[in-house]
Amino acid sequence: MVLSFIGVLALPAWADYPEKSVRIVVGFTPGGGPDIIARHLAQELGAMWKQQVIVENRPGAGGSLGAAAVARAAPDGYTLLSVSSAHAAAPAIYSKLPYETKELTGITLTGVSKYVLVVSPSLGITSLQQLLRTVREKPGRFNFSSAGVGSGTHFAAEILKARAKIDVVHVPFKGIPEALSETVTGRVQFFMAPIANAVGPVKDGRLLPLAVSSRERDALLPQVPTVAEAGVPDYESTLWFGLLTSAAVPRAIVDKVSADVGKVLSSSTTRERWQPIGIEPRPTTPAAFDQLLAEEIRVFTEIARGANIRAE
Structure with missing residues (x-):
């Protein structure tokens, strides 16, 4: 005992x-x-x-x-x-x-x-190649949103910026909802959005997906190419x-x-x-x-x- x-x-x-x-x-x-x-x-x-x-x-x-x-x-x-x-x-x-x-x-x-690069349909851009071409024609005049300085969404876009050699302006927001909203309105030209947050606005037509950040396409958006497929070799952001x-x-x-x-x-x-x-x-x-x-x-x-x- x-x-x-x-x-x-x-x-x-x-x-x-x-x-x-x-x-x-x-x-x-x-x-x-x-x-x-x-x-x-x-x-x-x-x-x-x-x-x-x-x-x-x-x-x-x-x-x-x-x-x-x-x-x-x-x-x-x-x-x-x-x-x-x-x-x-x-x-x-x-x-x-x-x-x-x-x-x-x-x-x-x-x-x-993964992230998905999204734009507003009102922007009139339907592919990543078209976006990159337009941005290069107007350096410093396009901007991208993020969920804040140093967020994953910020770094995913910075890697794209470096790999694609483009001059775009970072506009940080308080969080993902705000960054998405400003992209939907077209006040910000593009956003590397987490797919979890982007899939809804994409499927209801408020946002247009141009590319996913992974090495392979995603089953949720199988028609959307990877960034590497769309013209920026070796790009990947997880x-x-x-x-x-x-x-x-x-x-x-x-x-x-x-x-x-x-x-x-x-x-x-x-x-x-x-x-x-x-x-x-x-x-x-x-x-x-x-x-x-x-x-x-x-x-x-x-x-x-x-x-x-x-x-x-």
């Missing part, structure tokens, strides 16, 4: 995790990929854990305000962070972040997707999403959350829900996601230096 009682006392603190509600912070406005993924995970993990999982949007500074909140949170695994590719861009464009990258650790990659937490959280908790999220991502429910918006579930180990983050930060830093992209 004594040995049995001692054994109960010796159970690690994470054995019954989670014992209370869990918070998933999103550093962007509602409606974008990190938010869509966080809300799906909240629903599925809540059912699995028998605990409430709350999504909290804390937009600002390219997602770094939300990241800082998670880095400063109690390192108990009850505060998670849903991010997109923009998380790797932040260290590349901000001279000083409100957190250090080493203060956060990866839990898992959650999904991958949109990815992931989950992080404080680096001080015990490894056993990180591993448990990673395994449980992996179960959600591997389910047919997730695949069926995300397929119509062009997001492919892609679970990884924490170590694999950390490795991806380090490589993406390196790549974005090179792009930012070449294009002189700074948030200040």
Whole structure:
């Protein structure tokens, strides 16, 4: 009896995790990929854990305000962070972040997707080649929208700008909905929009898709060529999403959350829900996601230096 009682006392603190509600912070406005993924995970993990999982949007500074909140949170695994590719861009464009990258650790990659270059039908341009030709005839007079300086949508367009050798002006907005809206009206000429957000306006005719950012065409828009097919060789830009937490959280908790999220991502429910918006579930180990983050930060830093992209 004594040995049995001692054994109960010796159970690690994470054995019954989670014992209370869990918070998933999103550093962007509602409606974008990190938010869509966080809300799906909240629903599925809540059912699995028998605990409430709350999504909290804390937009600002390219997602770094939300990241800082998670880095400063109690390192108990009850505060998670849903991010997109923009998380790797932040260290590349901000001279000083409100957190250090080493203060956060990866839990898992959650999904991958792509961008689609869209224009307003009123622009009168129906192909990427026509857009590039028109832009080259009028250097500096065309502009493109983004979900903010340093966002994935910004970098996807900057890579196109560099590869295609075009002179276009960046117009950043607060988030994806605003960037889409300004493109629909034609006040901004084009937008490298996440396919999850673009497919609706494309299918109802408010936007015209010219190319997708991936190496291969997408099943959602099979008639739309890749940017490389449409005339910009070697172009590729992948949109990815992931989950992080404080680096001080015990490894056993990180591993448990990673395994449980992996179960959600591997389910047919997730695949069926995300397929119509062009997001492919892609679970990884924490170590694999950390490795991806380090490589993406390196790549974005090179792009930012070449294009002189700074948030200040």
